[in-house]
Amino acid sequence: MIRTESLTKVYNKVKAVDSIDINIEKGQVCGFVGPNGAGKTTTIGMLAGLIEPTGGKCFIKDIEVARNPIQIKRMIGYLPEGVGFYSNLSARQNLRYLAKFYGLKDAESEARITELLEYAGLKNVDKPAGAFSRGMRQRLGLARALLNDPEVIFLDEPTNGLDPEGVIQFRKIIKEQAAKGKTIFFSSHILDEVEHVCNTICIISKGKIVTQGSLDDVRNKMHKDKPMTIKIKVIGMMPKLTDPGIIDATYNDGSATLRVQSDIVNEVASELMKSGVRIRELKVEEESLEDIFLETVYRRE
Known part of the structure; x- marks a missing residue:
């Protein structure tokens, strides 16, 4: 479902991502972990069609991302690390505006937005997004990532700012989406979180993939x-x-x-x-x- 071939990104002669090969199957929840500056956000940006690779290729369902960015964006959901919204609009108004980009009809859009606001714990929140706490913005960001019912979901540090109740709800949502056959790829520095929801992990350091596979596979490699x-x-x-x-x-x-x-x-x-x-x-x-x-x-x- 998600595949890269020698994917590379160079900034100012420095390889932020260095010839990485990743293969994530349909329905897997992959935790993408690494220290700050390892290349996690840059990799997700290339996979989501937001950053053009310097070299190599990346694919979603065998569709090359760089050549088909609009098609890819219709297939994926994305929650960036620094999620932003129109500060003067409510959660519902923000989602209503974004739904237009996916061609959702008004009735379909309203039903989907109502479902997602309840799903993300924002059902009765009417204040402008500019007055949201960081945790509330993360919840709204997750709702936005699910707005188009995507086949692949990219999440960049999704539990940042969430309280314990929000973290538990996040875990529940991820497991439910995976049970529906969604493929989920998310970066996190909270290793306990990755261990709770992922069935495969990929560790990156200095732009290179150090190891990847199921938790058991990685443990076995380390125990060799x-x-x-x-x-x-x-x-x-x-x-x-x-x-x-x-x-x-x-x-x-x-x-x-x-x-x-x-x-x-x-x-x-x-x-x-x-x-x-x-x-x-x-x-x-x-x-x-x-x-x-x-x-x-x-x-x-």
């Missing part, structure tokens, strides 16, 4: 040739384990933490059962997205 941790809890005393795959271990009365070179959970379970030990918990401790991010970006710089 690297020790992993197994946590064990048992009923009663924890015996010493003898599996040769154990690098080292820390034992307590009813638990143990193992550092191992590969996943030997089944072997450990078998050894414990043969010893007559009842297992309460036995699992590989997965790295959080924050751990992955730090490993792939900051420790490589």
